[in-house]
Amino acid sequence: MSGFVCILHRDGAPIERALLQFLTDFLSYRGPDARESWIDGSIGMGHALLRTTQESKSERQPASLEGRYWIVADARLDAREQLIAELRHAKREVRASASDCELILQAYAAWGTPCVDRLMGDFSFAVWDAGHKQLFCARDHFGIKPFYHAQRGDVFLFSNTLNCIRLHPHISGELNDAAIGDFLLFGLNYNNETTCFRNIQRLPPAHSLTASSRGLQIKRYWTPPTDFALTASEFS
Template identity: 45%
Template sequence: MSGICGYFRQDGRHIEEQVFADMLFLLERQGPDDQAYWQNGSVALGHTLLKTTRESEHEAQPSTLDGKTWLTADARIDGRVELIAKLHSKDVTVSQSVTDDHLILHAYAVWGADCLEHLIGDFAFILWDEKQKQLFCATDHMGVSPLYSAQVRGGFLVSNNLTAIRAHPQISNVLNEQAIGDYLMFRLNFTPDSTSFRDIKKLPAGHSIIVNQDTMRMQQYWSVPKPDYKRRTQAQYLEEFGSLFKQSVADRMRTDSIGTHLSGGMDSTSITAMLAELRNEGGANDVNAYTHAPPIGRPNLEQPYAEAIAQKLNIPLRVFNGKDRVLANDIDGIADLPPEPSFAQRESPRFKIFADSASKSSSF
């Protein structure tokens, strides 16, 4: 995902340029395709670009439509056809190839903070509104794209990378004992707005935050809706699910080459089958599947099923085995260190799968 960061001096002073440069440096790994920043006295936004869609080939962030509202975003906006139609109904003309960051800017220009009622997908963004003199930040409904923040003397820091927040000298290394305890006992953090560090907060899923010179206000814009049960036939349920499933997969097919994990189980098999169907309809030039074989001595339950499915769907399959673990010498400096503990093992096959998939999808 692309790297984003923002620094707002609420006391009106100019930001410390070296601190902001350090934040951007720690985001370079996330955005190897381009790095840029925008600064106006007491506020600065930074962006390191990772191109993941055809439209992102034309992104130039931080971005603006009018020189007054600036945005840095890590976003894949889904339901683009419907959103563009809504904008057209408001006399806003945008093309079908509009970049995701410009979609967010257009939505904000029309609906203000209520734009979140019209955005779906995986996104985290930081927006500076010069007219209101405030930051407006949000993360998506499920919190797929994270957003971290911290209050420092006279200022506010925000980024989708926890390590970038720690670049500020006022951010201590003091741990959050409650979060560490939750991790050790339950493998998860029961407090959605906390992190492993006392000074750094995480924006919960489906929340936004507005920061101006005097206040900082967080609010929830979405929660899981109560089910609205309707009497339907089995055929109607199947038809609706099939339509939604196809659209959700299609929304993620915005490159000419697609990589997918294929374990041989029901979930990944269903997704891979839909990718093959959409490929045959012209949604992508090719689809590549990957599966992970365990080290020798452990039962290999997935590979035979994955191979049978790939053959049936006429999809190339690469198998990566887990016999070689990546040890400490694979960690290349502080930017490669995970900011918080995780039970996920650092194995070379996982990174090789990502690297191979990225190399095949490098051209849009």
């Protein structure tokens, strides 16, 4: 899978280019096809690309739209034709050959944060909205794609690779005893919001995250349906 990292300084301090490049270079084992980064003041994004679909052959990330929106993603969308039709109905100009990250960016431009309600597939992504000065992130319904985040003071960090976040100098290696205890007793961490490192959290499946100078907000965007009934014939 492709790798990405985002750094946001909520106090407006500029991003250190050498540090962002260091974290982006670390992700090269995830994405050997291209490696790029982008900085605009207090926001920085890095991406290492692995091309996995026909549409990704000409893809570049971080990708931008209208000079306002920027995205890094590891995504494979389903029901692309339906999403493209909905975007065109919303007066968005979308190519049939648009990459999955382009479709996500177009969806955010069309519908804002509720865009996740229209996405299907495996994805984790971060979109910077320069107009609202906020970073919007989301993880797919079943958590197929990972997403990690950390906050130390005024520094927000986001990545789909835990060890990438660990390399940031503000993140300590302090362990999370509860998570490690779960691993030793049960073979997995039962808390889907934590990791084995105290200062690094996971974004749970079917959740989105918004970060800005006002802080960080996490919310669930989808819950599996429980109100459907099966007839006896469906079990035969």
